[in-house]
Amino acid sequence: MNLSAAVLTLTAFYEARRRYKAARTRHHLLAAQHRRLDKFLAGKAADVPAFKAFGGLPLSDWPVMDKAALMADFDRYNRLGLTAVQGWAHLEAGTAPKGYAIGASTGTSGNRGLYIVSERERYRWLGTMLSRALPDFLSRKHRVAIVLPANSRLYDAANESGRLSLRFFDLGRGIDAQFAPLAEFQPTVIVAPPKFLRALSESGTALTPERIFSGAEVLDSEDRRIIEARFGLKLREIYMATEGLFAIACEHGTLHLLEDQVAFEFQPVEGSDTLVTPLITDFSRQTQVMVRYRMNDVLELTDMPCPCHAPHRAIRQIHGRCDDIFTLPSYGQPVRVTPDVIRNAVLRADRRISDFRVTQIARNKVLLELKVEEADCLDAASASLAAMFKACGAVPDIATGTALLLPPSDHKLRRVRVAIP
Incomplete structure (x- = not known):
């Protein structure tokens, strides 16, 4: 790492620690957040064409944006005026404007997003x-393994730090193919999707990491149980997407929002009294401006205090994506059923169920799949789903079947999803 990069990293490290320690109460945290947010909205945020007319206005007066708006007018949301076509071309060629990095999300159903930092x-x-x-x-020096379907220049920054020995493991080459290289590397820290951590736990690979972080996918309770039992560690989550870094779990496992650098607004999810989807305003980013950006994630928040005493709000669970909410016909208005309700209906049907897929394949048809060796649980799981749907006011056809249910290596695992042609 060159001197400039080292200074920037250490400065950011100490600033983040200072902000964290200064936030002794929620009042202190929000006061500091509002100061940084107001400065951002009056200055750098209004430098890009999309937001020039809103500079200095309260956050509530700024328009809501989403991925479709961002990708349609990518050049209007970044300070370089870089178009999406130019961004994709840079990505394909492995290049970037001098002093910048370009990356993309792994995407779901081909819906990839660009970022520039x-x-x-x-x-x-x-x-x-x-x-x-x-x-x-x-x-102390750590050996960090990052296991994801696509590399990112963000992780290159970590590898250049000098204090970290970081290695990227490409899931696109297959899950099983990563076990031997991991055993050779012997990481002290592993960051990976839960599907990989579970497969690793069941593989018998000889590893003794000191910390394990799950990210990039929904972490189900059964996956957590298996992973924690294998490694004897608290599995910590990282909530991070193309759009930014939003939450990191503390040592107690509580997933705390990074409210000292991101302002969160929450909109209720239709059909649920407890779930929300976030609008994020990241005032730490100035190259690609993200103000009131609607995420596609379904979250459940909690107000339970954490033993770490951090005043930052916490996420109880990330349940999935908004476009994986089932919309089913009913006697009146269509009913919406969220992924968490569907997941719970399957898992409570029989304790032997260790994996499953539930897919809405037509307007009023759902496919339930279990592992081949758990075929005798199908009737109970189907009955549990039917009872749940009926309680919600819907009576879809439920087809059942068995499959190997191998975790995908090149895209995110979604156990509950909508796939209507």
Whole structure:
């Protein structure tokens, strides 16, 4: 790592630690957030064409944006005026404008998103991540394994830090193919999707990591149980997407929102009294401006205090995606059934169920699949689903079957999803 990068990373690390320690109460946290947010809205946020007319206005007066709006007018949301076509071309060629990095999400159903960050923002991201996930990185050297379907220049910043030995493992080459290289690397820290961590847990690979982080997919309770039992560690989550870094679990496992660098607004999910979807305003990013960006995630928040005493709001669970909410015909208005309700109906049907898929394949038809060796649980699971749907006011046809249910290596695992042609 060159001197400039080292200074930027260490500065971000200490600033993040200072902000965290200064937020002694929720009042202190929100006061600091509002100061940074107001400065951002009056300054850098209004520098891009999409937001010039809103500079200095309260956040509530700014328009809501989403991925479709961003990708349709990508050049209007970044300070370089880079178009989506130019961004994809850079990505394909492995190039980027000088001083910047370009990346893309792994995407779901082909719906990929672009991002562009400056070198300063890359190292700020790294410093923030380290302050929450590896606060001891200055006193000891870690070997970090990142296991994802696609690499990111963000992780290059970590590898350049000098204090981290980081290796990227490409899931696109297959899940099983990563076990031997991981055993050779012997990471002290593993960051991976839960589907991989579960497969790793069941593989018998000889590893003794000190910390494990799950990200990029929904973490189901059964996956957590198996992973934690195998490694004897608390599995910690990281809530991160193309759009930014939003939450990191503390040592107690509570997934705390990074409210010192992101302002969150929450909109209720139709059909649920407890679930929300977030609008995020990231005032730590200035190259690609994200103000009131509607995420596609379904979250359940909690107000339960954490033993770490952090005043940051916490996520009880990430349940899935908004476009995986089933919309089924009913006697009156169509009813919407969220992924968490569907997941719970299957898992409570029989304790032997270790994996499943539930897919809405037509307007009024649902496909339930279990593992081949758990075929005798199909009747109970189907009955449980039918009872749940009926209680919601819907009576869809439920087809059942068995399959190998192998976790996909090149895209996210979604156990509950909508796939209507």
